[in-house]
Amino acid sequence: MQWLNEPTEWFYSGNRLIVKTSPKTDFWRTTHYGFIRDSGHFCFNVLSADFVMEIGIRGNYTDLYDQAGIMLRVDENHWIKTGIEFVDGVQNLSAVVTHEYSDWSIMPLPNPPEVLHLRVERRQEAIQIAYQDGTSEYKLFRLTYLPGDTIQAGIMCASPDGNGFEASFEGFP
Template structure:
């Protein structure tokens, strides 16, 4: 795995990665705010197949828009980030889909789990985002279009757009590659 915007403070052991985000980091393109940010932290693998990626996330979110989750990326203009985003003191399940311009969908987690389990699956041009609920069932959150491209980057993402940084822990990251068009994993 390799970093885009490697944080100055991070460590890993076995199945755990701990990151302290740098201040004023984010991924965003144009919509509503008019700016482009490509400064968030992204630890990724190159993938040329369909896949399923799972990770457990625990963050000490404290400032507006603190975020952590999974990202897939073709280039700086085509990417998806999804996971927790902290807004007005509430953890939100969030997804930003970017094709030149970013969109943002989110829903508040009124009883957020201590550890948030996230799954992203690529089936050709479709990206399926789901989270594990309190009954240990994966609940679909969003399906989004992502262009079929041979090589894309997939991995863990975190950022602190407004704050001075925070600590996030990623546990049990698992990337399972699948044959293109194969729904079995």
């Protein structure tokens, strides 16, 4: 396990990794806002084969854009982050796919689960993002691509506008 932008506060408790995000942290590239941010917290392993990653995500989201989830990264210009993002007082299932420029997809979760179960699957260049919606079945949220022989894969969290919050990740690594 390695950190990109290691947070000041993090620890393991049983099968959970608990992180307190640092203020003014984010991952974003150019689109709409005109800035580049590569300061979010990312704990990862380097993988070179197809894989499935399933984790449970909890967060004490309080400020605009507080976020926690899974990240796949080839380099600072090519990456995906997906999970919960807090926007206008609502938890949203979110995905940002970045190939030089970031895009952003969200789906409001008006009755968010206590723990969001998220699954990311890599099959060659294809990336499937799925979530559990209160049943044991995973539902597809997004299908995209991320080319690369090796990929950094792990958890990410950030507080772009806020002063930090606590996020926990179950089943990681």
